[in-house]
Amino acid sequence: MHDKLAIHGGTQVRDALFPAHVTVADDEMAAVSKVIESGILSNYLGAYHENFMGGETVRECETRWAERFGAKHALAVNSNTSGLIAAMGAIGVQPGDEVIVTAYSMSASAVAPLFYGATPIFADVEPDMFCLDPASIEAVITERTKAIIVVDLFGQPFNVKAIRALAQKHDLKIIEDAAQAPGIQIDGEYAGLLGDIGIFSLNYHKHIHSGEGGIILTNDDDLAQRLSLIRNHAEAVVEPMGVTDLTNMLGFNFRMTEIEAAIAIHQLEKLDGLLQERWDRVSYFEQKMAGFPGFSLPVVRENATHAYYQHACLWDVSSGIQRNAFVDAVKAELPVFELREKEGVKLGAGYVRPIYMLPTFQHRISIGGAHDPLKSSWQDYSKGLCPVVEDLHHNTLIAHEFIVPSMAESDIDDVVRAFEKVWDLRTQL
Numbered sequence: 001m002h003d004k005l006a007i008h009g010g011t012q013v014r015d016a017l018f019p020a021h022v023t024v025a026d027d028e029m030a031a032v033s034k035v036i037e038s039g040i041l042s043n044y045l046g047a048y049h050e051n052f053m054g055g056e057t058v059r060e061c062e063t064r065w066a067e068r069f070g071a072k073h074a075l076a077v078n079s080n081t082s083g084l085i086a087a088m089g090a091i092g093v094q095p096g097d098e099v100i101v102t103a104y105s106m107s108a109s110a111v112a113p114l115f116y117g118a119t120p121i122f123a124d125v126e127p128d129m130f131c132l133d134p135a136s137i138e139a140v141i142t143e144r145t146k147a148i149i150v151v152d153l154f155g156q157p158f159n160v161k162a163i164r165a166l167a168q169k170h171d172l173k174i175i176e177d178a179a180q181a182p183g184i185q186i187d188g189e190y191a192g193l194l195g196d197i198g199i200f201s202l203n204y205h206k207h208i209h210s211g212e213g214g215i216i217l218t219n220d221d222d223l224a225q226r227l228s229l230i231r232n233h234a235e236a237v238v239e240p241m242g243v244t245d246l247t248n249m250l251g252f253n254f255r256m257t258e259i260e261a262a263i264a265i266h267q268l269e270k271l272d273g274l275l276q277e278r279w280d281r282v283s284y285f286e287q288k289m290a291g292f293p294g295f296s297l298p299v300v301r302e303n304a305t306h307a308y309y310q311h312a313c314l315w316d317v318s319s320g321i322q323r324n325a326f327v328d329a330v331k332a333e334l335p336v337f338e339l340r341e342k343e344g345v346k347l348g349a350g351y352v353r354p355i356y357m358l359p360t361f362q363h364r365i366s367i368g369g370a371h372d373p374l375k376s377s378w379q380d381y382s383k384g385l386c387p388v389v390e391d392l393h394h395n396t397l398i399a400h401e402f403i404v405p406s407m408a409e410s411d412i413d414d415v416v417r418a419f420e421k422v423w424d425l426r427t428q429l
């Protein structure tokens with residue numbers, strides 16, 4: 001039927017763009033107009049004042065998010081990255097401390113401790129679920145370890161039982177980067193509330209977004225107060241607020257605007273529907289790909305749901321075909337998404353480089369100077385540090401976003417046809 005792969009000049013399986021995935025509509029537009037009409041686009045004051053905690057819309061947004069997840073506190077910030085940094089400050093991370101991080105995530109999940117002069121210590125991930133491996137964490141705990149930053153990678157919740165047990169045994173805090181996992185549960189508990197502090201991202205690429213933004217959840221009153229101080233110029237208000245522990249009470253401006261908060265309120269209402277649409281597309285794709293010889297489909301942790309930020313499959317290396325060549329050939333058969341043309345075909349060989357391969361770690365220069373926390377780290381950032389991450393990244397992981405809600409079944413059929421075509425013609429690779 002097909003005689004030539006598109007990568008060799010054959011006809012593409014499809015050239016018409018995939019439909020844009022857009023989650024904002026008239027309701028967000030109306031909410032934003034209302035804020036603009038009010039004339040107040042942000043109503044924070046970095047001083048001891050009732051507006052220290054933000055304007056009306058920010059506070060309403062926080063109430064809605066807290067209620068939705070059954071959290072005691074939700075704090076709106078301007079990004080998940082800010083939330084991670086604030087979390088490090090709130091739990092009292094300081095120079096000399098070590099914080100265990102994953103080598104496989106967006107870089108912010110690993111570098112946050114450095115802003116407080118602490119050292120990130122890398123642990124490896126589970127080969128099938130891609131979250132931090134409890135045994136690998138245990139192997140790098142020292143008397144300096146203060147916390148673990150866990151990531152619900154691709155929307156899979158981390159190994160809660162085992163990692164909580166480790167945290168309890170060694171008196172460590174758990175900070176959960178739930179950027180990719182809003183709305184999923186394990187054993188009836190929501191991602192975002194599985195550790196001491198959890199953080200969602202509302203950047204444009206996430207399940208729901210407000211342009212930029214982040215929501216921090218915690219059930220701990222003291223941590224919530226410290227987070228709110230770090231968010232908004234702590235040093236200026238500790239005195240009138242009667243804060244006595246001044247450690248890390250230097251504040252940033254991590255404030256979310258009223259406009260973003262108005263959008264985030266409406267986006268939250270859409271979360272469940274958008275997750276269900278993803279689940280429908282995943283089940284359609286998986287049913288069509290069942291028995292495909294090239295790779296295995298994602299597994300979901302026991303008693304958990306998965307948010308499928310990306311649908312992460314594992315390439316079967318025993319096929320003898322090189323993964324990158326296969327992925328490049330499939331990409332050549334498929335179009336990009338409307339609105340995101342410049343990002344290329346949403347199919348990846350690997351995910352991101354092991355974080356310790358970034359120049360910051362390779363050169364041990366982060367906050368700079370002879371006392372840089374990376375200069376004294378006992379960890380060796382050479383190849384082999386986290387073998388599972390390296391193998392996933394270089395050889396076996398194939399992740400795609402063809403499960404976003406804008407994809408119709410007929411669009412997914414084209415994706416399946418592309419995988420099948422390249423497999424059938426694999427001798428041309």
Ligand SMILES: *Cc1c(COP(=O)(O)O)cnc(C)c1O
Nearest residue numbers: 079080081106108179201202203
């Ligand atoms: C997107 C993302 C972040 C960063 O989120 P921002 O809101 O852009 O700061 C951090 N960690 C993970 C796992 C992410 O996917």
